[in-house]
Amino acid sequence: MRVLAFDTATPATTVALSGAGDVIYTARDDPKAGARPGHATRLLPLTAMVLDRAGIGWDEVDRIGVGVGPGTFTGLRIGIATARALARARDIPLVGVSTLQSLALAGPPARSNLVGYDTVLAVLDARRGEVFAASWRISEVEQFETALLLPHVLAPEALADLVAPLGPTTLAIGDGAVAFREALERSGAFIPDDDSQLHRVTATNHCRLAPGLQASVPDDVRPDYLRAPDAEMARRQ
Numbered sequence: 126m127r128v129l130a131f132d133t134a135t136p137a138t139t140v141a142l143s144g145a146g147d148v149i150y151t152a153r154d155d156p157k158a159g160a161r162p163g164h165a166t167r168l169l170p171l172t173a174m175v176l177d178r179a180g181i182g183w184d185e186v187d188r189i190g191v192g193v194g195p196g197t198f199t200g201l202r203i204g205i206a207t208a209r210a211l212a213r214a215r216d217i218p219l220v221g222v223s224t225l226q227s228l229a230l231a232g233p234p235a236r237s238n239l240v241g242y243d244t245v246l247a248v249l250d251a252r253r254g255e256v257f258a259a260s261w262r263i264s265e266v267e268q269f270e271t272a273l274l275l276p277h278v279l280a281p282e283a284l285a286d287l288v289a290p291l292g293p294t295t296l297a298i299g300d301g302a303v304a305f306r307e308a309l310e311r312s313g314a315f316i317p318d319d320d321s322q323l324h325r326v327t328a329t330n331h332c333r334l335a336p337g338l339q340a341s342v343p344d345d346v347r348p349d350y351l352r353a354p355d356a357e358m359a360r361r362q
Contacts, residue, residue: 133204134196190335248301
């Protein structure tokens with residue numbers, strides 16, 4: 126199955142294509158520190174670049190997988206709207222992929238040489254002093270509906286309290302784990318170095334999850350915000 130996948134839930138724009146031979150073709154854009162994400166301008170060019178590198182056309186894509194978050198409101202809106210439009214225009218089945226579950230797939234043994242950990246905790250920086258987080262047994266992370274901790278938005282200290290009973294065999298990854306390293310390390314979790322590739326959301330892992338998901342009509346693929354957008358929160362206040 127040829128799967129084209131992308132994610133715009135975080136500042137990065139990441140695209141991948143699997144099933145076109147033994148290589149997974151990838152492209153990504155990471156904005157510089159302090160710069161705005163380039164989702165709106167980079168997503169389609171990166172997608173075209175990946176297809177061109179693989180030497181395939183849209184009629185050869187069997188499935189589109191798009192990250193549904195949780196993540197930033199604007200980023201998710203751009204990614205999912207683009208995925209819906211492509212799926213309709215090209216008549217390609219579409220699936221929504223959990224950004225947290227995809228991040229968790231970077232944990233051992235699938236994507237690193239770390240050993241001795243049986244739980245992976247995926248943590249994304251949700252801003253406003255909060256994180257998006259979910260955890261899985263490493264042996265079960267490619268399965269569905271088996272999360273130890275379902276996706277939540279909460280304060281890092283509250284997450285640390287939930288993680289502490291899991292013990293020192295928990296691997297915490299993601300930009301949220303880096304941003305709130307001190308709080309999470311107090312829980313006993315291990316966090317790789319700040320520059321570790323394990324902390325990056327990558328559409329490569331979306332390609333691994335997408336074939337096992339049930340395709341739906343494009344409008345049924347919706348963002349998993351977990352909380353109201355900043356503008357809505359400000360209006361309520």
